[in-house]
Amino acid sequence: GSRTPGDWGGIVLLGNAPTNRSTTPIIEGGINSQYGGNIPTDNSGVLKYVRIEFAGIAADPNSEINGLTLGGVGSGTTLENIQVSYGNDDAYEFFGGTVNAKNLIAFATADDDYDFDFGYTGRIQFGITLRDPQFVDGGDA
Known part of the structure; x- marks a missing residue:
């Protein structure tokens, strides 16, 4: 079958590391879960050698799920060798x-x-971006 950007939401990791918010925020994208805390070394797991393709949806206006959404994820987490391609929103979004x-x-995100x-x-050590001029959100990308 054919795949298109926004076929699915994406990967969301939520942790207990600090943000600059005075309260515990709720993550975007209609997930309705809290994140953040006071544990800078929090461990939200391991993502290594992962491709995320055709993700990214707008659950509500100004509330999207990105290819990889990270909310309050701590330094005990491992993120290495990850590619986000043809996302319908941001490739990576870090909330604190x-x-x-x-x-x-x-690669080629909107x-x-x-x-x-x-x-x-x-x-971030070695972040690479390659844009596709035929696939871009003309609003604010």
Whole structure:
């Protein structure tokens, strides 16, 4: 069958690492779950050698699920060698947190390739972006 951007939501990881919000925020995308806390070294698991394709949906206006959405994810989490392709919103969105990532690729996504909100303080080693001029959200990408 054929696949198109926005066929599914994407991957969402929520942790207990700090954000710059005074309260515990609710993640975007209609998931209605809290994230963030006071554990900078929080561990939300391991994602290695992962391809995320044709993800990204708008659950509500200004409330989307991205290819990889990270809310309050801590530095104990491993994110390495991840590619997000043909996403209908952002490739990666970090809502606070302290997670460090290595070797991220954003390919042909409609909106932002890397979006940072709520005081993200981690590091990204080797983030690459390749845009497709035929596939872009003309609004704010």
